[in-house]
Amino acid sequence: xxxMTQSPATVSVSPGERVTLSCRASQSVRSNLVWYQQKxxxxxxxxxxxxxTRATGIPARFSGSGSGTEFTLTISSxxxxxFAVYYCQQYNNWPITxxxxxxxxxx
Amino acid sequence: EVQLVESGxxxxxxGGSLRLSCAASGFIFSNYAMTWVRQAPGKGLEWVSSxxxxxxxxxxxxxxKGRFTISRDTSNTLSLQxxxxxxxxxxxxxxxxxxxxxxxxFDSWGxxxxxxxxx
Numbered sequence: 001x002x003x004m005t006q007s008p009a010t011v012s013v014s015p016g017e018r019v020t021l022s023c024r025a026s027q028s029v030r031s032n033l034v035w036y037q038q039k040x041x042x043x044x045x046x047x048x049x050x051x052x053t054r055a056t057g058i059p060a061r062f063s064g065s066g067s068g069t070e071f072t073l074t075i076s077s078x079x080x081x082x083f084a085v086y087y088c089q090q091y092n093n094w095p096i097t098x099x100x101x102x103x104x105x106x107x
Numbered sequence: 108e109v110q111l112v113e114s115g116x117x118x119x120x121x122g123g124s125l126r127l128s129c130a131a132s133g134f135i136f137s138n139y140a141m142t143w144v145r146q147a148p149g150k151g152l153e154w155v156s157s158x159x160x161x162x163x164x165x166x167x168x169x170x171x172k173g174r175f176t177i178s179r180d181t182s183n184t185l186s187l188q189x190x191x192x193x194x195x196x197x198x199x200x201x202x203x204x205x206x207x208x209x210x211x212x213f214d215s216w217g218x219x220x221x222x223x224x225x226x
Binding site (some may be wrong): 034036038042043044045046049050055056087089091094095096097098099100101 | 142144151152153157166169201206209211212216218219
């Protein structure tokens with residue numbers, strides 16, 4: 001099973017600041033990596049797929065990069081609606097696995 | 108507009124059974140792979156089971172293999188039959204739709220249905 005490790009677990013950021021979230025895979029997942037955003041009481045929402053492609057309706061301030069085992073999600077200027085938990089997910093190998101999540105909270 | 112509406116959750120005793128359903132609309136259901144993902148209270152996301160668009164191939168997490176069965180029908184419904192339920196199956200269960208040509212990338216999710224396994 002591929003283990004997905006996200007860091008940090010929690011990050012405190014002020015609105016308007018830039019934040020970078022990390023996701024590491026225990027073995028290569030090529031670019032088969034997805035990022036989701038989840039707000040309290042809501043279902044997850046896709047943000048980035050194929051490691052770096054923004055999903056429909058996702059603002060340009062979100063960007064993803066990486067391949068193989070190291071991935072990042074960057075939010076260039078945090079807006080109030082971006083405070084949430086972010087999960088990475090690999091689908092290169094079965095079973096599909098998610099990272100433990102990074103909570104982006106208001107500083 | 109894609110809509111996924113789960114139902115069937117509730118309180119069940121350990122060892123009991125429950126059948127979850129996900130009613131899909133707004134897209135050609137038979138063209139897309141579908142997946143169940145769960146989230147225990149206060150925890151992260153856990154993949155549970157997936158089924159291809161044709162229904163011909165299914166996949167299960169080791170934690171549910173032999174106890175859960177995923178299926179789909181021509182009435183645009185995805186189902187998850189859950190038997191021999193345990194306390195650690197307690198979670199919100201989401202159904203999720205795969206993307207075109209990226210079956211295991213989930214671009215739409217339902218609102219979830221809560222399953223509580225407790226005596």
